[in-house]
Amino acid sequence: MGQNNNKRRSAVKTAQQFIQHFYPFCQGAILAGSVIRGTATKTSDLDIVVFDNAVPSPYREALIFNGWPVEVFAHNxxxxxxxxxxxxxxxxxxxxxxxxxxxxxIDKGIVSIIKSEAKHLMKKGPAPWAPEEIYLKRYFITDALEDFIGASDRGEELFIASTLADWIHEFVLRTNGKWIGDSKWIVRALSNYDKDFTSTFVEAFDVFYKTGNKEKIINLTDNVLAPFGGRLFDGFSMGKK
Structure with missing residues (x-):
């Protein structure tokens, strides 16, 4: 815990120095990311959001400052x-x-307002999926699952599994009104919603990648689709008039 606190203090100090050096006249700046959450790794960077009315158009930039990798998200x-x-x-x-x-x-009178906007959006959640969207997603997940079951080429199996992981995580979270993620945020977003489901999800794919056994992924997919009518193939139609 002490090491994390020291890293956090170092990160905040470095971020403040960064702002003083590159954006001394900005109206506001925020340090975000894993460092302030206490989940930083040895490769973690500083995510800094800058609000500067002198910025003509938004941009993202990566650089090294005082030994820290820094990603800047600059906005007016x-x-x-x-x-x-x-x-x-x-x-x-x-x-x-x-x-x-x-x-x-740093806050020259605008950051607290923008933070309130952001917190409101986060609490509100994404727009709910329409029944037509759920119908479509059921079909695509079913199609990928059938390809996965039938595949015998190891390379094809690996990448179909990756697609299923992404689509299943999206389906579970969106049908429950939650935000989704990508990359490492897939597991984090799922865990924020349901830790038990996340353990089952991770185990299913872990077993497949280690042993080639598909059963847990197949069962997981069927359990996810079941409340919405299960797999969908026969009778599916899109765009037909």
């Missing part, structure tokens, strides 16, 4: 709104999450 005082909206539309609230959870490095 209006551009962040479009990013908030775009993230929410795809149910991956990267920008709202960073702003909502982040530590304020």
């Amino acid at each position: 005082l209006t551009s962040y709104k479009q990013f908030f909206q775009d993230d929410c539309e795809i149910a991956k609230p990267t920008h709202p999450h960073m702003v909502a959870e982040g530590i304020v490095l």
Whole structure:
């Protein structure tokens, strides 16, 4: 715990120095990411969101500062709104999450307002899926599952499994009104929703990748689809008039 606290203090100090060096006249800045959550690894970087009215258009930049890898998400005082909206539309609230959870490095009267906007969006959750969307997703998951069951080429099996993992996580979270993720955030988003399901999910894919046994993934997929009518193939139609 002490090591994490020391790393966090070092990160905050470095982030403040970074802002003073590169954005001394900005209206606000936030430090987000794994360092402030206490989950940093040896490769973690500093995620810094900057609000500066002198920035003509938003940009993202990566660089090294005082030995730390730094990722900057720079916005003017209006551009962040479009990013908030775009993230929410795809149910991956990267920008709202960073702003909502982040530590304020500097605030000249605007950061508290933007943080309130971000927290409101995070609490509200994504727009619910329409029945037509659930119907479509059931079909695509079924199609991928059947390909997975029938595949005998190890390379094909590996990448179909990857697709199933992504689609199953999306289906579970979206049908329950929760935000989704990608990469490491797939497991984190699932865990935020249901830790027991996440353990089952991870175990199913872990067993397959280690042993080639598909049974747990097949059972997992069927259990996820069951409340919505199960697998969907016969009778599926899209675009037919």
